[in-house]
Amino acid sequence: MIAQAGAGRATAGGWAHAFGKVILLGEHAVVYGVPAIAVGISRGAMARVTPSKEGPSVLRLEGLPIDLRADDDERDLARSFRAVLEASSVRAPCLVEARADLPPGGGLGCSAALGVAIARALDPKADAQLVAERAMGWERVFHGNPSGIDTAVSAQGGCLFFERGRGFERVLLPAIGPAVGAEGSGAASAGKLLLCVGHTGTVSSTKSMVEGLARLRERRGPIVEKSFDAIRALVRNARLAIEAGDVKALGQLMDLNQMLLSGLFLSTQEIERLCGRAREVGALGAKLTGAGGGGCVVALVEDENVAERVLRSWKDDGFDGFLAETPGQPATRDETLARASARESTEPSELERSP
Protein backbone atom coordinates (compact mmCIF):
# COMPACT_ATOMS: atom_id res chain seq x y z
CA MET A 1 0.00 0.00 0.00
CA ILE A 2 1.30 3.41 -0.91
CA ALA A 3 2.11 5.90 1.83
CA GLN A 4 -0.37 8.70 1.53
CA ALA A 5 0.76 12.28 1.21
CA GLY A 6 -2.04 14.41 2.57
CA ALA A 7 -1.77 17.01 -0.12
CA GLY A 8 -1.11 14.55 -2.90
CA ARG A 9 2.23 16.14 -3.59
CA ALA A 10 5.32 14.64 -2.10
CA THR A 11 6.26 12.44 0.79
CA ALA A 12 9.41 12.34 2.86
CA GLY A 13 12.34 10.59 1.24
CA GLY A 14 11.84 12.34 -2.06
CA TRP A 15 8.88 10.31 -3.29
CA ALA A 16 6.32 12.35 -5.21
CA HIS A 17 2.71 11.19 -4.99
CA ALA A 18 -0.15 11.20 -7.50
CA PHE A 19 -3.79 10.27 -6.91
CA GLY A 20 -5.68 7.48 -8.58
CA LYS A 21 -9.17 8.43 -9.66
CA VAL A 22 -12.74 7.28 -9.88
CA ILE A 23 -14.96 8.79 -12.56
CA LEU A 24 -18.38 9.27 -10.97
CA LEU A 25 -20.14 10.20 -14.20
CA GLY A 26 -19.28 11.11 -17.77
CA GLU A 27 -16.45 8.79 -18.88
CA HIS A 28 -16.10 8.37 -22.66
CA ALA A 29 -18.51 11.23 -23.37
CA VAL A 30 -15.83 13.47 -21.84
CA VAL A 31 -13.56 12.62 -24.78
CA TYR A 32 -16.14 14.40 -27.00
CA GLY A 33 -16.46 17.54 -24.87
CA VAL A 34 -19.23 16.43 -22.48
CA PRO A 35 -18.36 17.33 -18.87
CA ALA A 36 -17.48 14.59 -16.39
CA ILE A 37 -17.08 14.40 -12.63
CA ALA A 38 -14.20 12.51 -11.06
CA VAL A 39 -12.72 12.16 -7.59
CA GLY A 40 -9.10 11.61 -6.63
CA ILE A 41 -8.48 8.59 -4.40
CA SER A 42 -5.58 7.95 -2.04
CA ARG A 43 -4.40 4.89 -3.86
CA GLY A 44 -2.21 6.16 -6.62
CA ALA A 45 1.40 6.21 -7.73
CA MET A 46 4.74 7.37 -6.43
CA ALA A 47 8.00 8.29 -8.09
CA ARG A 48 11.41 9.57 -7.13
CA VAL A 49 14.35 10.86 -9.07
CA THR A 50 18.06 10.35 -8.49
CA PRO A 51 20.58 12.17 -10.69
CA SER A 52 22.89 9.81 -12.62
CA LYS A 53 26.47 10.36 -13.71
CA GLU A 54 25.80 9.44 -17.31
CA GLY A 55 22.87 9.01 -19.65
CA PRO A 56 20.46 8.04 -20.95
CA SER A 57 17.88 8.51 -18.23
CA VAL A 58 16.32 5.29 -16.97
CA LEU A 59 12.85 4.40 -15.67
CA ARG A 60 12.66 1.63 -13.08
CA LEU A 61 9.03 0.61 -12.71
CA GLU A 62 8.18 -1.70 -9.84
CA GLY A 63 7.04 -5.05 -11.20
CA LEU A 64 8.89 -4.67 -14.50
CA PRO A 65 11.86 -7.03 -14.87
CA ILE A 66 13.99 -4.51 -16.77
CA ASP A 67 14.96 -0.85 -16.52
CA LEU A 68 13.65 1.21 -19.44
CA ARG A 69 16.03 3.56 -21.21
CA ALA A 70 14.60 6.84 -22.42
CA ASP A 71 16.23 6.31 -25.83
CA ASP A 72 14.46 2.97 -26.42
CA ASP A 73 12.09 3.48 -29.38
CA GLU A 74 10.65 -0.01 -29.27
CA ARG A 75 8.67 0.23 -26.04
CA ASP A 76 5.62 2.40 -25.35
CA LEU A 77 6.67 2.90 -21.75
CA ALA A 78 10.07 4.18 -22.77
CA ARG A 79 8.50 6.58 -25.27
CA SER A 80 6.08 7.80 -22.58
CA PHE A 81 8.97 8.30 -20.21
CA ARG A 82 10.84 10.34 -22.83
CA ALA A 83 7.73 12.45 -23.41
CA VAL A 84 7.59 13.45 -19.70
CA LEU A 85 11.34 14.14 -19.58
CA GLU A 86 11.04 16.37 -22.63
CA ALA A 87 7.91 18.14 -21.39
CA SER A 88 9.70 18.77 -18.09
CA SER A 89 12.82 20.01 -19.94
CA VAL A 90 15.02 17.62 -18.00
CA ARG A 91 18.32 17.25 -19.84
CA ALA A 92 20.55 15.78 -17.16
CA PRO A 93 20.54 11.98 -16.92
CA CYS A 94 18.63 10.53 -14.01
CA LEU A 95 17.16 7.36 -12.60
CA VAL A 96 13.40 7.51 -12.03
CA GLU A 97 11.88 4.86 -9.78
CA ALA A 98 8.10 4.58 -9.89
CA ARG A 99 5.38 2.34 -8.51
CA ALA A 100 1.62 2.26 -8.53
CA ASP A 101 -0.91 0.93 -6.06
CA LEU A 102 -3.67 0.68 -8.69
CA PRO A 103 -4.63 -2.19 -10.96
CA PRO A 104 -3.33 -1.49 -14.48
CA GLY A 105 -6.14 -1.47 -17.04
CA GLY A 106 -8.63 -1.17 -14.19
CA GLY A 107 -10.21 2.21 -14.93
CA LEU A 108 -8.67 3.87 -11.88
CA GLY A 109 -6.19 5.99 -13.81
CA CYS A 110 -3.09 3.89 -13.17
CA SER A 111 -1.13 5.11 -16.17
CA ALA A 112 -2.03 8.77 -15.59
CA ALA A 113 -1.03 8.47 -11.93
CA LEU A 114 2.38 7.09 -12.93
CA GLY A 115 2.86 9.90 -15.46
CA VAL A 116 1.83 12.53 -12.92
CA ALA A 117 4.03 11.08 -10.16
CA ILE A 118 7.01 11.04 -12.52
CA ALA A 119 6.38 14.60 -13.77
CA ARG A 120 6.05 15.76 -10.16
CA ALA A 121 9.20 13.95 -9.06
CA LEU A 122 11.12 15.54 -11.95
CA ASP A 123 10.01 19.02 -10.93
CA PRO A 124 8.51 19.18 -7.43
CA LYS A 125 8.10 22.95 -7.68
CA ALA A 126 5.74 22.76 -10.65
CA ASP A 127 2.11 23.38 -9.74
CA ALA A 128 -0.54 20.71 -10.22
CA GLN A 129 -1.76 22.13 -13.52
CA LEU A 130 1.71 22.14 -15.05
CA VAL A 131 2.38 18.64 -13.77
CA ALA A 132 -0.87 17.42 -15.37
CA GLU A 133 0.04 19.06 -18.69
CA ARG A 134 3.49 17.50 -18.66
CA ALA A 135 1.99 14.07 -17.95
CA MET A 136 -0.31 14.34 -20.99
CA GLY A 137 2.52 13.32 -23.35
CA TRP A 138 2.84 10.11 -21.33
CA GLU A 139 -0.91 9.50 -21.56
CA ARG A 140 -1.06 10.10 -25.31
CA VAL A 141 1.36 7.24 -25.98
CA PHE A 142 -0.99 4.82 -24.20
CA HIS A 143 -4.41 6.27 -24.91
CA GLY A 144 -4.14 7.97 -28.25
CA ASN A 145 -6.86 10.52 -27.54
CA PRO A 146 -7.06 11.16 -23.79
CA SER A 147 -9.54 13.77 -22.59
CA GLY A 148 -7.14 14.92 -19.86
CA ILE A 149 -9.49 14.09 -16.99
CA ASP A 150 -7.20 11.38 -15.58
CA THR A 151 -4.09 13.54 -15.38
CA ALA A 152 -6.08 16.53 -14.03
CA VAL A 153 -7.61 14.54 -11.17
CA SER A 154 -4.41 12.64 -10.52
CA ALA A 155 -2.49 15.88 -10.11
CA GLN A 156 -5.17 17.88 -8.28
CA GLY A 157 -7.09 15.40 -6.13
CA GLY A 158 -10.51 16.29 -4.76
CA CYS A 159 -13.66 16.26 -6.82
CA LEU A 160 -13.47 17.92 -10.23
CA PHE A 161 -16.09 18.90 -12.78
CA PHE A 162 -13.97 18.55 -15.91
CA GLU A 163 -14.57 19.67 -19.47
CA ARG A 164 -12.09 18.89 -22.21
CA GLY A 165 -10.37 22.06 -23.44
CA ARG A 166 -11.95 24.14 -20.69
CA GLY A 167 -10.24 22.73 -17.63
CA PHE A 168 -11.99 21.97 -14.38
CA GLU A 169 -13.95 23.44 -11.52
CA ARG A 170 -13.73 22.03 -8.04
CA VAL A 171 -16.87 20.53 -6.57
CA LEU A 172 -17.06 20.50 -2.79
CA LEU A 173 -17.88 17.05 -1.51
CA PRO A 174 -20.70 16.81 1.02
CA ALA A 175 -20.31 16.04 4.70
CA ILE A 176 -21.85 12.59 5.05
CA GLY A 177 -21.94 9.57 7.27
CA PRO A 178 -20.70 9.03 10.79
CA ALA A 179 -17.29 10.46 11.58
CA VAL A 180 -14.47 7.93 11.82
CA GLY A 181 -14.25 6.65 15.38
CA ALA A 182 -17.57 8.23 16.27
CA GLU A 183 -19.94 5.44 15.31
CA GLY A 184 -23.44 6.10 16.50
CA SER A 185 -22.63 9.64 17.50
CA GLY A 186 -24.39 11.02 14.45
CA ALA A 187 -21.46 13.36 13.86
CA ALA A 188 -20.74 13.94 10.21
CA SER A 189 -17.30 13.69 8.65
CA ALA A 190 -16.67 16.57 6.32
CA GLY A 191 -16.09 16.49 2.64
CA LYS A 192 -16.14 12.97 1.35
CA LEU A 193 -18.10 10.39 -0.54
CA LEU A 194 -18.16 6.75 0.48
CA LEU A 195 -17.19 4.88 -2.64
CA CYS A 196 -16.72 1.14 -2.89
CA VAL A 197 -14.54 0.10 -5.79
CA GLY A 198 -14.91 -3.45 -7.09
CA HIS A 199 -12.70 -5.15 -9.64
CA THR A 200 -14.19 -7.40 -12.31
CA GLY A 201 -10.93 -9.35 -12.40
CA THR A 202 -10.44 -8.57 -16.08
CA VAL A 203 -8.39 -5.75 -17.54
CA SER A 204 -9.25 -3.59 -20.50
CA SER A 205 -7.35 -1.24 -22.76
CA THR A 206 -8.60 2.34 -22.56
CA LYS A 207 -7.23 2.97 -26.03
CA SER A 208 -9.22 0.17 -27.63
CA MET A 209 -12.40 0.99 -25.66
CA VAL A 210 -12.16 4.64 -26.79
CA GLU A 211 -11.47 3.54 -30.37
CA GLY A 212 -14.41 1.11 -30.24
CA LEU A 213 -16.77 3.91 -29.26
CA ALA A 214 -15.31 6.15 -31.97
CA ARG A 215 -16.17 3.45 -34.54
CA LEU A 216 -19.70 3.11 -33.14
CA ARG A 217 -20.06 6.89 -33.36
CA GLU A 218 -19.07 6.77 -37.03
CA ARG A 219 -21.72 4.14 -37.76
CA ARG A 220 -24.46 5.30 -35.43
CA GLY A 221 -23.72 9.01 -34.96
CA PRO A 222 -27.21 10.26 -33.99
CA ILE A 223 -27.82 7.52 -31.40
CA VAL A 224 -24.42 8.01 -29.77
CA GLU A 225 -24.92 11.79 -29.73
CA LYS A 226 -28.29 11.30 -28.01
CA SER A 227 -26.58 9.24 -25.33
CA PHE A 228 -23.94 11.93 -24.92
CA ASP A 229 -26.67 14.59 -24.54
CA ALA A 230 -28.33 12.48 -21.85
CA ILE A 231 -24.99 11.97 -20.08
CA ARG A 232 -24.39 15.74 -20.18
CA ALA A 233 -27.70 16.27 -18.37
CA LEU A 234 -26.85 13.57 -15.82
CA VAL A 235 -23.45 15.08 -15.11
CA ARG A 236 -24.87 18.57 -14.61
CA ASN A 237 -27.51 17.22 -12.26
CA ALA A 238 -24.92 15.15 -10.43
CA ARG A 239 -22.91 18.27 -9.76
CA LEU A 240 -25.99 19.92 -8.25
CA ALA A 241 -26.71 16.79 -6.23
CA ILE A 242 -23.18 16.69 -4.81
CA GLU A 243 -23.27 20.38 -3.96
CA ALA A 244 -26.63 19.89 -2.24
CA GLY A 245 -25.30 16.85 -0.36
CA ASP A 246 -28.04 14.73 -1.96
CA VAL A 247 -26.21 11.42 -2.21
CA LYS A 248 -29.41 9.50 -2.99
CA ALA A 249 -29.95 11.58 -6.12
CA LEU A 250 -26.29 11.16 -7.01
CA GLY A 251 -26.67 7.39 -6.76
CA GLN A 252 -29.70 7.40 -9.06
CA LEU A 253 -27.85 9.51 -11.59
CA MET A 254 -24.94 7.04 -11.50
CA ASP A 255 -27.36 4.17 -12.20
CA LEU A 256 -28.77 6.05 -15.18
CA ASN A 257 -25.26 6.74 -16.45
CA GLN A 258 -24.54 3.00 -16.22
CA MET A 259 -27.61 2.25 -18.37
CA LEU A 260 -26.37 4.63 -21.03
CA LEU A 261 -22.85 3.20 -20.91
CA SER A 262 -24.28 -0.30 -21.35
CA GLY A 263 -26.20 0.97 -24.36
CA LEU A 264 -22.86 2.07 -25.82
CA PHE A 265 -21.52 -1.50 -25.39
CA LEU A 266 -19.04 -0.50 -22.71
CA SER A 267 -20.33 -2.80 -19.99
CA THR A 268 -19.75 -6.50 -19.41
CA GLN A 269 -21.51 -9.30 -17.55
CA GLU A 270 -19.09 -8.95 -14.63
CA ILE A 271 -19.66 -5.20 -14.43
CA GLU A 272 -23.44 -5.74 -14.38
CA ARG A 273 -23.03 -8.46 -11.77
CA LEU A 274 -20.94 -6.23 -9.47
CA CYS A 275 -23.34 -3.29 -9.89
CA GLY A 276 -26.37 -5.49 -9.30
CA ARG A 277 -24.93 -7.03 -6.12
CA ALA A 278 -24.01 -3.61 -4.76
CA ARG A 279 -27.52 -2.27 -5.34
CA GLU A 280 -29.11 -5.39 -3.82
CA VAL A 281 -27.29 -4.85 -0.54
CA GLY A 282 -28.09 -1.16 -0.33
CA ALA A 283 -25.73 0.89 -2.51
CA LEU A 284 -27.31 4.15 -3.66
CA GLY A 285 -25.98 3.65 -7.17
CA ALA A 286 -23.33 1.73 -9.06
CA LYS A 287 -21.65 1.90 -12.43
CA LEU A 288 -18.52 1.08 -14.33
CA THR A 289 -15.76 3.62 -13.89
CA GLY A 290 -13.17 4.55 -16.51
CA ALA A 291 -12.96 2.79 -19.82
CA GLY A 292 -15.24 -0.18 -19.06
CA GLY A 293 -15.02 -3.48 -20.93
CA GLY A 294 -13.65 -4.93 -17.67
CA GLY A 295 -11.76 -3.05 -14.99
CA CYS A 296 -13.58 -1.58 -12.02
CA VAL A 297 -17.02 -0.48 -10.89
CA VAL A 298 -17.83 2.20 -8.34
CA ALA A 299 -20.71 1.92 -5.88
CA LEU A 300 -21.85 4.90 -3.85
CA VAL A 301 -22.97 4.07 -0.31
CA GLU A 302 -24.49 6.09 2.49
CA ASP A 303 -22.56 4.70 5.43
CA GLU A 304 -19.79 2.32 6.36
CA ASN A 305 -22.18 -0.52 7.25
CA VAL A 306 -23.50 -0.58 3.72
CA ALA A 307 -19.92 -0.31 2.45
CA GLU A 308 -19.07 -3.45 4.39
CA ARG A 309 -22.09 -5.25 2.99
CA VAL A 310 -21.14 -4.30 -0.56
CA LEU A 311 -17.55 -5.42 -0.14
CA ARG A 312 -18.67 -8.68 1.48
CA SER A 313 -21.18 -9.42 -1.28
CA TRP A 314 -18.48 -8.89 -3.88
CA LYS A 315 -16.06 -11.09 -1.98
CA ASP A 316 -18.68 -13.84 -1.71
CA ASP A 317 -18.94 -13.68 -5.49
CA GLY A 318 -15.16 -13.88 -5.88
CA PHE A 319 -14.51 -10.20 -6.67
CA ASP A 320 -11.93 -7.97 -4.96
CA GLY A 321 -12.95 -4.55 -3.71
CA PHE A 322 -11.97 -1.74 -1.38
CA LEU A 323 -13.43 1.36 0.20
CA ALA A 324 -11.79 4.33 -1.52
CA GLU A 325 -10.50 7.28 0.44
CA THR A 326 -11.21 10.57 -1.28
CA PRO A 327 -8.75 13.15 0.06
CA GLY A 328 -7.37 16.18 -1.72
CA GLN A 329 -10.09 18.74 -1.13
CA PRO A 330 -9.19 22.41 -1.73
CA ALA A 331 -6.11 23.43 0.17
CA THR A 332 -6.39 24.71 3.68
CA ARG A 333 -3.60 26.80 5.11
CA ASP A 334 -2.21 23.76 6.96
CA GLU A 335 -2.19 21.72 3.80
CA THR A 336 -0.36 24.47 1.93
CA LEU A 337 2.31 24.57 4.63
CA ALA A 338 2.66 20.79 4.54
CA ARG A 339 3.15 20.96 0.80
CA ALA A 340 5.83 23.61 1.09
CA SER A 341 7.88 21.55 3.56
CA ALA A 342 7.36 18.37 1.53
CA ARG A 343 8.65 20.15 -1.56
CA GLU A 344 11.77 21.28 0.24
CA SER A 345 12.54 17.67 1.13
CA THR A 346 12.27 16.51 -2.48
CA GLU A 347 13.80 19.19 -4.61
CA PRO A 348 16.07 17.59 -7.24
CA SER A 349 18.50 20.49 -7.26
CA GLU A 350 21.09 18.70 -9.38
CA LEU A 351 18.72 18.10 -12.29
CA GLU A 352 19.46 20.38 -15.15
CA ARG A 353 16.50 21.85 -16.99
CA SER A 354 16.37 23.66 -20.31
CA PRO A 355 15.60 27.35 -19.94
Ligand code: PMV
Ligand atom coordinates in the same frame (compact mmCIF):
# COMPACT_ATOMS: atom_id res chain seq x y z
O1 PMV B 1 -9.79 3.67 -17.90
P1 PMV B 1 -9.10 4.92 -17.54
O2 PMV B 1 -8.72 5.02 -16.08
O3 PMV B 1 -7.91 5.18 -18.40
O4 PMV B 1 -10.14 6.11 -17.80
C1 PMV B 1 -10.53 6.41 -19.11
C2 PMV B 1 -11.56 7.51 -19.16
C3 PMV B 1 -12.12 7.76 -20.56
O5 PMV B 1 -13.14 8.75 -20.45
C4 PMV B 1 -12.76 6.48 -21.11
C5 PMV B 1 -11.06 8.22 -21.55
C6 PMV B 1 -10.59 9.64 -21.34
O6 PMV B 1 -9.52 9.97 -21.87
O7 PMV B 1 -11.28 10.46 -20.70
